[in-house]
Structures are given as C-alpha cells and as structure tokens.
Amino acid sequence: MPRHVAVVMDGNGRWAQNRGLARTEGHAAGEEALVDAAYGALAAGIEVLTVYAFSTENWRRPVDEVRYLMGFNESLLKRRRDELNAEGVKITFSGRRDWRVPRRVLKNMDEAAELTKNNKVMTLNMAFNYGGRAEIVDAVKKLVEDKVPAHKIDEKAIRSRLYHPEFPDPDLMVRTSGEFRISNYLLWEIAYSELVFTDVLWPDFRREHLYEAVREYQNRERRFGGVEQ
Ligand code: IPE
Ligand code: IPE
Ligand code: MG
Numbered sequence: 001m002p003r004h005v006a007v008v009m010d011g012n013g014r015w016a017q018n019r020g021l022a023r024t025e026g027h028a029a030g031e032e033a034l035v036d037a038a039y040g041a042l043a044a045g046i047e048v049l050t051v052y053a054f055s056t057e058n059w060r061r062p063v064d065e066v067r068y069l070m071g072f073n074e075s076l077l078k079r080r081r082d083e084l085n086a087e088g089v090k091i092t093f094s095g096r097r098d099w100r101v102p103r104r105v106l107k108n109m110d111e112a113a114e115l116t117k118n119n120k121v122m123t124l125n126m127a128f129n130y131g132g133r134a135e136i137v138d139a140v141k142k143l144v145e146d147k148v149p150a151h152k153i154d155e156k157a158i159r160s161r162l163y164h165p166e167f168p169d170p171d172l173m174v175r176t177s178g179e180f181r182i183s184n185y186l187l188w189e190i191a192y193s194e195l196v197f198t199d200v201l202w203p204d205f206r207r208e209h210l211y212e213a214v215r216e217y218q219n220r221e222r223r224f225g226g227v228e229q
Contacts (some may be wrong), residue, residue: 040207
C-alpha cells in the first residue's frame with residue numbers, strides 16, 4: 001500500500017463544458033469526488049493524501065473563476081471539517097499564504113488545521129496556492145534566513161525546509177483528465193513517485209478509481225536508481 005498518494009484533481013472545467021454548464025459547476029461537482037477519494041484512502045490505510053486544489057498559476061484564470069474557487073474551498077472546509085474530524089482525519093495545507101489569498105480563507109484554513117491537528121488516522125493535505133517551484137524558492141529563503149553556510153547545504157537541509165518535511169515522499173501520483181504533465185506539482189517530492197494517469201474527469205472520480213491506480217502502482221517495479229538484486 002502506498003503511504004502517501006498525491007492527486008492532481010483535473011478536468012472540472014471539461015466535465016462542466018460537456019454538460020453545457022459553467023466551469024464553476026465542475027468545481028462544485030468535484031467536492032463529492034474529493035470526499036469519496038479521501039474516505040477511500042482512509043479505508044485503504046493510506047497515511048497521507050495530498051490533493052492539488054489551487055496552483056500558483058491558477059491566478060491566471062478569469063477573476064470570477066478565481067473568486068469562486070477561493071469561496072468554494074473556504075465553504076468546503078467549513079462544511080466538511082467536522083465529519084473529517086470525526087473520522088480522525090488531520091487537515092493540513094501546502095502552499096503560500098500570500099496577500100492574494102483572502103484573509104477569511106486563511107482563517108478557515110487555520111481553523112480546520114487547528115480543529116484536526118491531533119488526529120492520527122490519515123492526513124488530508126490540501127495543496128492550495130501551491131507551486132513546486134515556489135516551495136523550493138521558499139526553502140532557499142529559509143536556508144538564507146537560517147544562515148546555513150554553502151558547505152552545509154545538502155538534500156536534507158533543503159528537504160527539512162519544505163512545507164511538510166514530516167511526510168514521506170509520495171509513492172504514487174495520480175492525475176485525472178488525460179493530461180500527461182506535472183503542472184508544477186510537488187517537484188522536489190515526486191522525484192521517485194510512480195505516475196498514474198487516467199482519462200476520468202475529476203468530478204467522476206471515486207474511490208474505485210483510486211484503488212485502480214493503487215493496483216497499477218503495486219504492479220510497478222520501483223528501483224530508485226539501483227538494480228534488481
Ligand atoms: C481542475 O480542473 C481544478 C482546478 C485547476 C482548480 P480544471 O478547472 O483545470 O478543469 P479543466 O482542466 O479546465 O477541464
Ligand atoms: C493543475 O491543473 C492544478 C490543479 C489541479 C489545482 P491545471 O488545470 O491548472 O493545469 P494545466 O494548466 O492544465 O497544466
Ligand atoms: Mg485543468
């Protein structure tokens with residue numbers, strides 16, 4: 001069983017367009033997929049599920065869609081935090097808390113994290129205003145702030161300054177909607193992740209699709225640069 005699974009929840013816009021709906025309806029329909037995938041991961045014994053909810057590049061979208069996504073993520077947290085808490089899910093976040101994220105969204109994120117901080121069954125880590133390059137830039141800034149001399153900079157020094165050094169690297173990364181790219185997701189952490197791509201659009205994704213991806217992962221041979229002995 002993978003300990004950490006990372007998911008790029010993609011295809012909401014196309015799901016909505018296929019139905020003659022506004023793109024935002026696709027985001028709304030993605031909530032059910034997220035909740036089912038999270039409980040599916042919990043039932044399977046996955047320790048960490050990291051989901052890509054908003055990228056540092058998604059600010060390029062039309063202002064109405066950005067505004068919708070901010071409000072949607074905030075209300076999703078408010079609606080779901082109690083049931084997730086009751087199931088023993090710890091909610092964490094990866095991403096930048098910059099001025100573009102409305103203060104009440106940050107407040108809700110903090111409340112959800114605080115409420116669930118002692119939970120141990122599974123961690124649902126939301127990558128929100130997250131970029132892999134931004135995460136590495138932020139780690140480098142911390143190295144400088146910590147006055148780490150050049151000869152002391154190694155992978156451990158960088159890793160320990162990423163957003164969540166306590167998580168194991170993702171064993172498996174799943175991307176929905178038939179796109180074969182990384183889109184600035186977890187660049188450091190996915191160095192040796194197994195990648196699984198599925199054509200399913202995110203709002204149609206359910207735990208069975210997660211389990212299919214896990215089975216594919218279980219058939220892969222991981223080598224980490226070594227050879228079979
Ligand atoms: C993923 O769905 C959700 C976010 C990026 C927030 P998209 O909105 O990217 O959907 P497509 O890729 O346009 O279909
Ligand atoms: C990645 O999907 C970001 C999220 C799922 C939040 P995008 O839809 O933004 O990625 P691109 O633009 O197709 O690469
Ligand atoms: Mg997309």
